[in-house]
Amino acid sequence: MNVQAAWAVLDLVPDPEVPALSLRDLGIVRDVSTAAAQPLYIVEHEGREIMLPAYEPFLKRVDLAAGVITVEVPPGLLEI
Numbered sequence: 917m918n919v920q921a922a923w924a925v926l927d928l929v930p931d932p933e934v935p936a937l938s939l940r941d942l943g944i945v946r947d948v949s950t951a952a953a954q955p956l957y958i959v960e961h962e963g964r965e966i967m968l969p970a971y972e973p974f975l976k977r978v979d980l981a982a983g984v985i986t987v988e989v990p991p992g993l994l995e996i
Contacts, residue, residue, distance in 0.1 A: 922948045922955035922970035942966070942994075945985065957985075966994065 943961035955970040
C-alpha cells in the first residue's frame with residue numbers, strides 16, 4: 917500500500933480518531949508515518965505509540981460507518 921492509499925483509508929472516515937482493532941481495541945490512529953519503506957499507522961496504545969504497517973494483508977476490514985479499522989497484528993508487534 918502506498919502512502920496515498922494509507923491516508924485515503926483515514927480520509928474516508930468522518931471521525932479523525934479511528935480505532936484500530938484486532939481481537940481487542942488497540943487504540944486510536946493518530947498519524948501515518950512515511951519515514952519507512954512501508955507507510956505505518958501510528959496508534960496510541962496503552963499510553964505509548966505503536967506503529968502498525970499500512971500493509972494490505974494486515975488490513976482485514978475498514979468499516980467507514982463505524983469509523984473502525986480492523987487489523988491483523990503481526991506476531992510480537994505489541995511486545996516491542
